[in-house]
Amino acid sequence: MNAWMMLALAIVAEVIGTTALKASExxxxxxxxxxxxxxxAVAFYCLSLVLKSIPVGVTYAIWSGLGIVLITVVAFLVYGQRIDLAGLIGMGLIIAGVVVLNVFSKTAVH
Structure with missing residues (x-):
């Protein structure tokens, strides 16, 4: 499995863990x-493998940025939590930052 797929798995595992964290009461x-x-455990294991081939700054920016957006969507769907316009704009900026990092940064590994 390549590093980008492993990063996606790390993000999904973290979102699952965070969703369950609220449910754990x-x-x-x-x-x-x-x-x-x-x-x-799965998230951090996958993240440790990703760091063998993708720089830590890039990895963490993508992992945390997309994790924030995904957990917000899951919180809306599962827990009925609402987000206002400022929150939507902020998440749009996070996504834009991840795109800029991956498309324009010489740090990102492609």
């Missing part, structure tokens, strides 16, 4: 708590 519910631990 402060780690008082066993099943969601186990999902949190497994989700984050």
């Amino acid at each position: 402060g780690f008082t519910r066993l099943a969601p708590s186990l999902i949190v631990v497994v989700g984050y």
Whole structure:
């Protein structure tokens, strides 16, 4: 599996772990708590493999930026949490930053 696919897997695992974190109710519910631990373990394992071939700054920018956007979408769908216009604009800027980093930066590995 290439580094970009591994990064995507790390992002998805982190979003799953974060979604379960809310459901764990402060780690008082066993099943969601186990999902949190497994989700984050998979995320960080995948992230450690990604760092062998993609610079840490680029990796972290993509992982955290896309994770923020995805967890916001999941929070809307699963928990009914709303986001206002400022939040949407902010997430648009995050996505734009990730695109700029990958398209224009000489740091990114393609």
